[in-house]
Amino acid sequence: MWAKCTVVYTSISGNTEKMAEAIADGIRATGCEVDVKDMFFAKANELAEYDGLLLGSCTWGDGELPDEALYFYEELDELNLQGKKAAAFGSCDSNYDSYGAAVDLLEEKLRDRGAEIVVDKLKVELLPTDEDTQSCREYGRAFTGMLSKQSTVRA
Numbered sequence: 001m002w003a004k005c006t007v008v009y010t011s012i013s014g015n016t017e018k019m020a021e022a023i024a025d026g027i028r029a030t031g032c033e034v035d036v037k038d039m040f041f042a043k044a045n046e047l048a049e050y051d052g053l054l055l056g057s058c059t060w061g062d063g064e065l066p067d068e069a070l071y072f073y074e075e076l077d078e079l080n081l082q083g084k085k086a087a088a089f090g091s092c093d094s095n096y097d098s099y100g101a102a103v104d105l106l107e108e109k110l111r112d113r114g115a116e117i118v119v120d121k122l123k124v125e126l127l128p129t130d131e132d133t134q135s136c137r138e139y140g141r142a143f144t145g146m147l148s149k150q151s152t153v154r155a
Helices: 015-029 044-049 067-078 101-112 130-147
Strands: 004-010 033-038 052-057 085-092 122-125
Touching: 004 015, 004 044, 004 067, 004 130, 015 033, 015 052, 015 085, 015 122, 015 130, 044 067, 052 101, 052 130, 067 101, 085 101, 085 130, 122 130
Parallel strands: 004 033, 004 052, 052 085, 085 122
Antiparallel strands: none
């Protein structure tokens, strides 16, 4: 039986949305079911329905989550994500001192809530190029490959 995944993202300029769609394409290519949701309209408690959780956000200002992500992010504090496999991704801008800090915040929150981070966070500079989009698809495939593996202890 295949796992069920969700890709929940927030995107101001459309860059992280493009990443989310490409990651979901990669997941679908493996035969796994995936739901893609805009973080502004998603409810954090819906994450309980999924085996795999991928959260994405652009970084706003000098390292913050955009306002559209804050309510969802705060709702995560109420969840126990033990047993869930997870990853974080997002579009970033190297003109800021904190490169992709929102991605780091999402990964840290997932880990704090008990999720197992199974692939390294994915950061893309601004609008994903064709090569970046292909990397996002590969990221989705790699993520689903990790869903079937046993949990491992990470340092």
